[in-house]
Amino acid sequence: xxxxxxxxxxxxxxxxxxxxxxxxxxxxxxxxxxxxxxxxxxxxxxxxxxxxxxxxxxxxxxxxxxxxxxxxxxxxxxxxxxxxxxxxxxxxxxxxxxxxxxxxxxxxxxxxxxxxxxxxxxxxxxxxxxxxxxxxxxxxxxxxxxxxxxxxxxxxxxxxxxxxxxxxxxxxxxxxxxxxxxxxxxxxxxxxxxxxxxxxxxxxxxxxxxxxxxxxxxxxxxxxxxxxxxx
Amino acid sequence: xxxxxxxxxxxxxxxxxxxxxxxxxxxxxxxxxxxxxxxxxxxxxxxxxxxxxxxxxxxxxxxxxxxxxxxxxxxxxxxxxxxxxxxxxxxxxxxxxxxxxxxxxxxxxxxxxxxxxxxxxxxxxxxxxxxxxxxxxxxxxxxxxxxxxxxxxxxxxxxxxxxxxxxxxxxxxxxxxxxxxxxxxxxxxxxxxxxxxxxxxxxxxxxxxxxxxxxxxxxxxxxxxxxxxxx
Numbered sequence: 001x002x003x004x005x006x007x008x009x010x011x012x013x014x015x016x017x018x019x020x021x022x023x024x025x026x027x028x029x030x031x032x033x034x035x036x037x038x039x040x041x042x043x044x045x046x047x048x049x050x051x052x053x054x055x056x057x058x059x060x061x062x063x064x065x066x067x068x069x070x071x072x073x074x075x076x077x078x079x080x081x082x083x084x085x086x087x088x089x090x091x092x093x094x095x096x097x098x099x100x101x102x103x104x105x106x107x108x109x110x111x112x113x114x115x116x117x118x119x120x121x122x123x124x125x126x127x128x129x130x131x132x133x134x135x136x137x138x139x140x141x142x143x144x145x146x147x148x149x150x151x152x153x154x155x156x157x158x159x160x161x162x163x164x165x166x167x168x169x170x171x172x173x174x175x176x177x178x179x180x181x182x183x184x185x186x187x188x189x190x191x192x193x194x195x196x197x198x199x200x201x202x203x204x205x206x207x208x209x210x211x212x213x214x215x216x217x218x219x220x221x222x223x224x225x226x227x228x229x230x231x
Numbered sequence: 232x233x234x235x236x237x238x239x240x241x242x243x244x245x246x247x248x249x250x251x252x253x254x255x256x257x258x259x260x261x262x263x264x265x266x267x268x269x270x271x272x273x274x275x276x277x278x279x280x281x282x283x284x285x286x287x288x289x290x291x292x293x294x295x296x297x298x299x300x301x302x303x304x305x306x307x308x309x310x311x312x313x314x315x316x317x318x319x320x321x322x323x324x325x326x327x328x329x330x331x332x333x334x335x336x337x338x339x340x341x342x343x344x345x346x347x348x349x350x351x352x353x354x355x356x357x358x359x360x361x362x363x364x365x366x367x368x369x370x371x372x373x374x375x376x377x378x379x380x381x382x383x384x385x386x387x388x389x390x391x392x393x394x395x396x397x398x399x400x401x402x403x404x405x406x407x408x409x410x411x412x413x414x415x416x417x418x419x420x421x422x423x424x425x426x427x428x429x430x431x432x433x434x435x436x437x438x439x440x441x442x443x444x445x446x447x448x449x450x451x452x453x454x455x456x457x458x459x460x461x462x
Binding site for chain 2: 001002003004005006007009021022035038041042044045046047135164165167175176177178179180181183184
């Protein structure tokens with residue numbers, strides 16, 4: 001089973017809709033505020049009902065539509081417990097399992113590094129990696145409690161321990177790529193394959209990336225599920 | 232099973248990679264010339280081997296990478312017999328079945344209308360509709376033997392006869408949409424739902440669309456699988 005993969009070209013963010021075969025309940029992962037109508041249209045066209053909205057972390061580069069989707073559908077918001085998103089119904093911890101539909105399960109992996117609270121979600125041979133592991137890359141580690149050493153540990157000990165055939169669906173891609181596998185990234189990832197922890201920490205420390213333009217707006221908004229704080 | 236859906240933002244063309252679960256053989260549908268490296272990278276990362284390259288028709292808005300992918304992988308090109316693409320190994324007719332992998336089958340539907348030879352392909356509850364049926368729309372019918380009456384017949388008698396839950400993966404989308412279902416399009420498609428043949432023919436006759444910019448280059452190239460004619 002592959003997810004439905006949707007893309008926001010402005011922030012290069014992927015959103016995913018997942019549902020079991022011949023099932024009518026769906027979950028959505030990392031929805032983007034500007035696309036709430038597009039996403040609900042997909043759920044409607046597919047004959048699905050939204051029951052869970054998952055966030056991999058409190059994003060710094062775009063605002064989530066989680067609060068809006070929750071209000072419109074009655075779905076529950078499920079977020080990493082360490083990301084400071086108090087309005088969500090489910091505060092997820094490592095090892096939690098979310099169940100929906102006839103027999104769908106989402107296994108929750110705490111993968112700190114991009115942010116201290118970041119989570120990955122495993123469903124039917126797929127892993128949704130948010131900004132922890134990207135295709136041939138990884139998320140930055142220089143804000144929101146980010147840590148290169150923690151990211152190295154999360155990827156090499158937790159994600160690379162998944163079966164090689166596990167499909168990786170990242171939170172972003174900037175080169176037109178859509179999906180990878182644990183086996184391929186373990187062998188080829190430009191930042192993480194065959195690199196020591198010490199080398200990785202040096203590499204990440206030298207990136208000198210610009211501060212995300214939206215961080216001062218997006219993070220506070222996302223800690224309220226994308227809703228204005230007065231609501 | 233959903234396909235891997237890839238997008239060309241220049242021509243708004245979707246390319247699809249399909250493979251069975253735990254299988255190592257793949258087929259690709261409507262690959263775009265500029266993205267041959269991206270597409271092969273996906274096939275490699277997924278641990279797959281390309282065995283078929285399918286075209287839904289001879290495209291007028293982009294050039295296929297079919298010939299190039301065939302040369303690089305040894306995959307067979309499979310094209311509609313009525314599209315005038317002589318170098319392809321498989322000249323498909325309505326009702327043909329393509330088999331690959333452990334137990335994958337692609338059923339071939341001849342759906343004239345966008346072009347006289349256009350085909351749709353059915354795989355595991357999905358239909359790849361090329362430019363015959365789009366999400367909430369349909370392809371134009373004013374060149375390459377196109378016919379509004381034929382398209383109406385192809386969609387209402389052949390595609391709408393598929394089970395309602397069948398997922399529609401179109402050849403293009405211009406509004407950020409990715410997937411629909413037969414059931415939804417039957418009820419809501421802006422051009423075809425609840426419209427008579429006569430009304431549809433009038434509607435299509437009044438579109439007055441500009442001639443595709445690339446048609447004089449793309450169609451001859453695509454009739455040679457995207458390769459220069461001297462090769």
